[in-house]
Amino acid sequence: MNLKILGVASSMRETSYSTQVLKLALEEAEKNGAESRMLNLRELQLPMYHPEQNNSQELDKVTEYVKWADAFMLASPDYHGSMSGVMKNFLDFFWSDFAGKTFGYICASHEKGLTVMDQMRTAVRQCYGWSMPYGVSVNSDQDFDKQGNITNKNIISRIETLGRDLTMYGSLITKQYNKDLQSEESNTFAARYR
Numbered sequence: 001m002n003l004k005i006l007g008v009a010s011s012m013r014e015t016s017y018s019t020q021v022l023k024l025a026l027e028e029a030e031k032n033g034a035e036s037r038m039l040n041l042r043e044l045q046l047p048m049y050h051p052e053q054n055n056s057q058e059l060d061k062v063t064e065y066v067k068w069a070d071a072f073m074l075a076s077p078d079y080h081g082s083m084s085g086v087m088k089n090f091l092d093f094f095w096s097d098f099a100g101k102t103f104g105y106i107c108a109s110h111e112k113g114l115t116v117m118d119q120m121r122t123a124v125r126q127c128y129g130w131s132m133p134y135g136v137s138v139n140s141d142q143d144f145d146k147q148g149n150i151t152n153k154n155i156i157s158r159i160e161t162l163g164r165d166l167t168m169y170g171s172l173i174t175k176q177y178n179k180d181l182q183s184e185e186s187n188t189f190a191a192r193y194r
Contacts, residue, residue, distance in 0.1 A: 001175065005034045008075065010087035016077065018077050020148065022073055026073065071102040072098075082116060096127070102166060117135040134158075
């Protein structure tokens with residue numbers, strides 16, 4: 001089984017650093033045996049979440065991507081110490097699809113992005129998803145040259161590590177979660193999702 005990873009980009013900037021890093025991390029995941037797809041919320045805009053109004057072509061397309069995925073890489077800019085509004089909107093729409101899935105995090109920030117990744121991690125935990133214990137945070141002024149190329153070797157290493165680790169650990173969690181879904185054992189996290 002190849003792990004299927006959906007990368008979710010949530011910056012509204014055309015030249016987004018978090019989206020650029022997400023693309024590189026997905027390439028690293030593919031080098032480690034994963035399949036990947038990219039969902040750019042700038043291009044495929046979801047309507048604002050409303051529990052009684054959930055019909056749109058955009059929503060149907062995003063739903064297809066979410067149902068396909070075993071794991072997710074979430075990438076957000078740092079907006080005032082929090083994730084982007086479109087990322088929160090995405091999480092609000094698909095919370096019920098995240099149980100048993102593994103998540104990795106990327107943030108573009110001048111402040112290290114720790115609160116942003118913690119907030120995404122908290123939202124995913126509330127949806128019963130599994131999170132990588134670290135993420136990748138980039139600073140446009142310190143980690144990129146004027147042409148947009150990454151110059152910080154530590155960041156390159158972290159991107160490679162995230163792509164590899166999400167593939168490896170995500171595969172293990174997905175395999176066990178699916179096995180538990182098929183079993184009749186009641187003393188397992190997955191039992192409530194049968």
